[in-house]
Amino acid sequence: MNFNQLKFVREASRQDFNLTEVANAVFVTQSGVSRKIKELEDELGVEIFQRRGKRLTGLTEPGKQLLPVVERILLDAENLRRMAEQFAREDVGRLDVATTHTQARYALVPIIKTFRARFPKVHLALHQGNPNQVADMVGQGEADIAIATEALDAHPALVTFPGYRWHHCVIVPAGHDLERASKLTLEMLAEYPIVTYDPQFTGRSHIDKAFAAKGLAPDVVITAMDADVIKTYVDAGFGIGIVASIAFDRARDQHLRQLESGHLFEANTTKLGVRKGAYLRNFALEFIHLFTPELERAKIQSTLKKYLANRDL
Amino acid sequence: MNFNQLKFVREASRQDFNLTEVANAVFVTQSGVSRKIKELEDELGVEIFQRRGKRLTGLTEPGKQLLPVVERILLDAENLRRMAEQFAREDVGRLDVATTHTQARYALVPIIKTFRARFPKVHLALHQGNPNQVADMVGQGEADIAIATEALDAHPALVTFPGYRWHHCVIVPAGHDLERASKLTLEMLAEYPIVTYDPQFTGRSHIDKAFAAKGLAPDVVITAMDADVIKTYVDAGFGIGIVASIAFDRARDQHLRQLESGHLFEANTTKLGVRKGAYLRNFALEFIHLFTPELERAKIQSTLKKYLANRDL
DNA sequence: TATCCTTACGGAATTCGTAAGCATG
DNA sequence: CATGCTTACGAATTCCGTAAGGATA
Helix, strand or coil, rough: CCHHHHHHHHHHHCCCCHHHHHHHHCCCCCHHHHHEEEEEHHHHHHCEEEEEEEEEECCCHHHHHHHHHHHHHHHHHHHHHHHHHHHHHHCCEEEEEEEEEHHHHHHEEEEEEEHHHHHCCCEEEEEEECCCHHHHHHCCCCCEEEEEEECCCCCCCEEEEEEEEEEEEEEEECHHHHCCCCCHHHHHHCCCCEEEECCCCHHHHHHHHHHHHHHCCCEEEEEEEEEEEHHHHHCCCCCCCEEEEHHHHCCCEEEECEEECCCCCCCCEEEEEECCCCEEEEEEEHHHHHHCCCCCHHHHHHHHHHHHHCCCC | CHHHHHHHHHHHHHHHCCCHHHHHHHHHCCCHHHHHHHHHHHCCCCEEEEEEEEEEEECHHHHHHHHHHHHHHHHHHHHHHHHHHHHHCCCCCEEEECCCCCHHHHHHHHHHHHHHHHHEEEEEEEEECCCHHHHHHCCCCCEEEECCCCCCCCCCCEHHHHEEEECEEEEEEEECCCHCCCCCCCHHHHEEEEEEEECCCCCCHHHHHHHCCCCCCCEEEEEEECCHHHHHHHHHCCCEEEEEHHHHCCCCCCEEEEECCCCCCCCCCEEEEEEEECCCCCCHHHHHHHHHHCCCHHHHHHHHHHHCCCCCC
16 A cells, blocks of 8 residues: 555546546556556455446445545645644745635735735745635645635535625716715615626625515626626626625726625625645644634634544544 | 655654664564655655664654654554455454453453354454553554453543443352351451452452552452462462452352452443544444443444544545 | 557666664663 | 664665557447
8 A cells, every 4th residue: 555546546536537637637647547546456455446347437335435534644644744844944835825816816915915024935826716616626635725705614624714704895987876876775786787796706695695685686797706807897887886895996996986885785704714634834824813813823723733633643 | 755654653653762673563674664764754854753873762843743643644544454354355354352361261251252153254363461551552553452441541542432340259268257257348358368459450449449448458468460360379278369250150169259249349340442543343343342232333333433534524 | 439447568766685884872 | 892773785676657458438
């Protein structure tokens, strides 16, 4: 039994049991993967993968039981490396943050600025995706930290911490009728074509919920994954926009006006998620602390340690 | 990083950091061990072991943090093998039971008889030792199941299940004065020289505690690790004996008489312990069930699973 | 027929024991 | 000086990519 065999098994389960894909993903030849997997199956005396003829089609019953343990071993192996690096080069390393456009473009900017100043030797990589992709990236160990408003809590492999709360706002072209409204209502918004986020993104679920609760069917004419695109279409006169208020910048968005709508939509909480059982470097803990300043560091650490060490050796 | 490197590291911590001993324990040459450990340290970029000149003297700070993870990886690797074997050869395998003389010689006999009939293809190995040794054997993965009355709860790596309760009894040579006593008291026992268990064994602590509570200083003239030896000396007239009542056999011990003393000493509970986080074969679970018949099997399984799977992958 | 897995072959890389060297207590 | 660790060397083993073969959809 060796780590490569285990790695191939895990990767096979991730690559839909296509060993050719596994080979590409781990940069070896397909024949090598095939051989190593068979070696492991021979050593253990059970077939891990179900086969139809020569193709792998899924996990066998033993395979289903073994896979979680395989994943745990590989995670621990990774943990060993990180723990060692923490000692070897305390403030040097790499932090992979998976997040959505909105967070990367607006909310994380000051946090990252502070982080960079504090840890100039840490290479910080931002990975963008929709909230589900963001969660998966961390769930699979491709990134260390996930930041998004949606989807993180639903991922079984993640622990989450609440970050900042924010509201949506309405944006309109300068001179729009709604600018003169004293207080916005959902009924008023429903009168106009709306440009807002894609269903998976940035609190869109709260927008839909608010309209649905009043029995309104808003006329959403364009959806996009980020506020920059939305603002572009609002500016071009396609309708009024609903975006995260943090995405509006009076200086930059001179043709647009921001209307308060905190009373219309439920507040959103942006969350941070990390993989259960994963060891985090010191600078990663510091990043989490920057994101959730009200949580003291010891609390963060003890929560993570619970998952890392709770097997009571 | 490979499993042998990790194995050598673990073994070094067990063999008091003597790599020559490690080499003997794992059947390779000392130079190989030395090299592999250095390889791992180089790869991780930290020294795991503290060195004075060329000798290893202990773990470094990083080493202390890494070791538990190393142990966990190796335990999981072993778990993989067992899980696979469980599927490959359902009722074939090996069960290593570590226990004390008293349990092996008396209490376990019927359990093992039933077990053997149910699993004729399982090789059952009994390892004897004192309760601390028994606990350690399981703690280190040398045995699967520990059975003893003492010490198991104190071992941090073990989960324990309560088995049967039993009492001590007093044994005397036929015709002894005490045979005519209507009801034994500790004061009466303290009048005679006593032959009983070694301090670590078989509920001896309860015996001492009972005398101490009354301020009595019993005259323990001979101690032994098992009832057979004790009975021999009682028979030879060295004193009265205090042994587990299960160890008295009227037919075999014709020259001796058993006197009830359940009211004098606290009852003992023999416990069974297994290593936290270790996967147990089906027949091992069955063995536990035979030992604790009142606990239903599902309860046992869920307790063990808690430790095996509680990292929520 | 295109895709995917297995297997034989052989060069390359790794592994591991022997033996010599050196440090410690 | 006995014990214990490191290192150089070289034989043995293992690894892994190429390429051919066979199975599936």
